[in-house]
Amino acid sequence: MRLLLNLLWIVFGGFIIALEYLLGGLLLCLTVIGIPFGVQCFKLAGLGLMPFGKDIVDAPGSSSIGCILNVFWLLVAGIWIFLSHIGLALGLAVTIIGIPxxxxHVKLALLALAPFGKIVRPS
Incomplete structure (x- = not known):
């Protein structure tokens, strides 16, 4: 079932979401300061490509630097990414087929708020 849902996700927008995150990650990795943020974009791209069957958990031993980077991420990009995923989720939740x-999208939105200190793992 996960495979079918992931294939439907990829065909109906997941591939574009993953490409956007990959492009953002590549652009951020062009600068030394942007590399940690680019790595988080790659994490979001992986989840954005095939989200079914994956969970987000807190990383053990998260640092205070990760907290500071989360605040910066939230102010610069996290809020906008969060709002776009919530808007897509609300549009999809109108139909029964769109609820999964x-x-x-809500899972992606929550990760987009604070990606530092989170791990995406198979469920």
Whole structure:
């Protein structure tokens, strides 16, 4: 079932979401300061490509630097990414078929708020 849902996700927008995060990550990695943020974009791209069957958990031993980077991420990009995923989730939740996809957008939205100190792992 996860495979079918992931394939439907990829066909109906997941591939574009992953490409956007990959492009953002590549652009951020062009500068030394942007590398940590680019790595987080790659994390979001992986989850954005195939979100079904994956969970987000807190990383053990998260540092205070990660907290500071999360605040900076939230102010610069996190809020806008969060709002776009919530808007897509609300649009998908209108139909019964769209509810599983809406749940995945909420998962992506929560990760987009504070990606530092989080790990994406198989469920």
């Amino acid at each position: 996809f809406a749940i995945q």
